[in-house]
Amino acid sequence: MTASGVTAPTLAQFAQPSGLSTALRHELAACWAAVVNSGGAVIPADCPLPPLTSAETAAAVERIAQGLAPERGRLLTATVEGCLAGWLLVRREAHPLEAHCGVVNHVQTHVNFRGSGVGAALMHHVHHVAREEMGLERLKLTVRAGLGLEDFYAKVGWIEVGRWPGALRVAPDDDRDEILMSLTL
Template sequence: MKGDGSDLPEAQPESALEDGPDVPVEFRRVGPGGSQAADNAFGVALVTLWHRVTEAGGAVGFAPNATRSEVAGRAAGVVADLRAGRLLAITALRGRQLVGAAMLRPGVGLLAHTGWVSTVMVDPAAQGAGIGVQLVTRLIELARERGLEKIDLSVRDGSGADRLYRRFGFVEWGRRPGWVRVGPGDDRDEVFYLLDLTADGPDRT
């Protein structure tokens, strides 16, 4: 895929957006060794999901007015990294619709025992059903399978995302004041969280 996303079709077929809440959610691993290919169809579905979450105000790396083309440019690099195994992902599928995704970038070299959770997102229409919890649970399991000992991530202060991660035992270790500019006059801290996978995790039931 080209880095600017120009080889992605403009939109996901509408029929892929019609699966209702009664359809069970299936979780898959993407890329080498996984049950879902990081192909063009996945790329288009990822752009659709990412753009929907962005439009709803989700803290997923874009301002709410970001265009689909802007999202596609970022998604193209993500898909390329998934194909190459530089990035790991768990997806949530409701029928043919991609309703959630979580991604982990393993460290290399001296950082090979660590990983960075780069993205966790759930379609606005599918939120409140525990999909985010299931995605993070499976992503942590995948990190353990890879032998990772520590994983970290960052969230936009005020987004509420920290509540999800704290329940898994992530602890705040630092922040960059005013690092994220959501809009004019709206600068937020970037807050960093760490999870030690060698320690016993909390009870999430």
């Protein structure tokens, strides 16, 4: 338990497709659908607009699973009392000029666990995994403006390095900036 009475998340990482059980893949897809349906910004490219079902996010989860490899990409999860509470993907940039950098994608906290420290725990854990286990020196991520996410990331050490104005069309007449963020490890 934490000081606030909430059970601290158990963190794990997966670096091989074989490490992801069928049950975990289903939980990841269900979490993803729930996050998108609650207004989250991480809509899979091949999915329709929300609302989504876990069946619609399952193919994207499978693509992520197949891309896992110790040097290239790792999936980090947070569970609370046996339930998937959140997850993210960290991967090394493929181009040789950027091989010292990584990208963090799909940062998600299940709607039932928001505000409980799961997201912060995942972000602190990804710092360690990226630096100590993957040998990365810098991480980057992008976030959608208008959700306050840049404030969350700033609290865990990230800095805003730029914006692409109006790059994301959420709905007709609702274009948002894409915010570029960086973390030196």
